[in-house]
Amino acid sequence: MYHHHGAGKTTIIRDLVNKISNGIPEINFKGMNVSVIDERGEIAAMYKGIPQNDVGIRTDVLDNVPKTIGIRMAVRSLAPKVIVADEIGNINDSEVINYAICSGVKGLFTAHGRSLNDLKMNPEISKIISLGIFERIIFLDEINKGNIKTVI
Numbered sequence: 001m002y003h004h005h006g007a008g009k010t011t012i013i014r015d016l017v018n019k020i021s022n023g024i025p026e027i028n029f030k031g032m033n034v035s036v037i038d039e040r041g042e043i044a045a046m047y048k049g050i051p052q053n054d055v056g057i058r059t060d061v062l063d064n065v066p067k068t069i070g071i072r073m074a075v076r077s078l079a080p081k082v083i084v085a086d087e088i089g090n091i092n093d094s095e096v097i098n099y100a101i102c103s104g105v106k107g108l109f110t111a112h113g114r115s116l117n118d119l120k121m122n123p124e125i126s127k128i129i130s131l132g133i134f135e136r137i138i139f140l141d142e143i144n145k146g147n148i149k150t151v152i
Contacts, residue, residue: 008145021056032081035074038063071096075103084108094127101133
């Protein structure tokens with residue numbers, strides 16, 4: 001999921017994590033283990049080891065740890081079905097995301113960008129896109145917060 005500043009991205013990510021973790025009874029979706037790599041502490045808002053935001057009952061949170069370390073730790077020891085990380089695009093992110101996906105884990109990642117070309121200007125994001133491991137790239141509407149603008 002790609003976004004522009006202020007498009008409601010963190011709230012959407014948090015809600016998705018909650019639903020993936022807790023399940024959605026209306027559509028008979030059972031919850032699954034989620035690992036949130038909350039590098040900047042914005043998704044779960046941990047305080048003394050307890051998430052202050054409701055991220056679901058099957059969610060493990062690794063906060064204030066770099067994504068490259070946190071994703072590997074989660075894949076090795078937390079048995080997630082889904083890994084969530086915010087604002088990808090730093091050095092070595094493509095390598096660790098590919099490692100997680102190749103380990104059979106699904107991923108939900110965010111980054112800043114208004115268009116596909118915009119995203120490809122970041123070498124790490126360009127690398128991830130070229131690996132062909134993303135099922136969808138979603139752009140949020142920066143005017144109508146929380147709404148989807150485009151899906152690729």
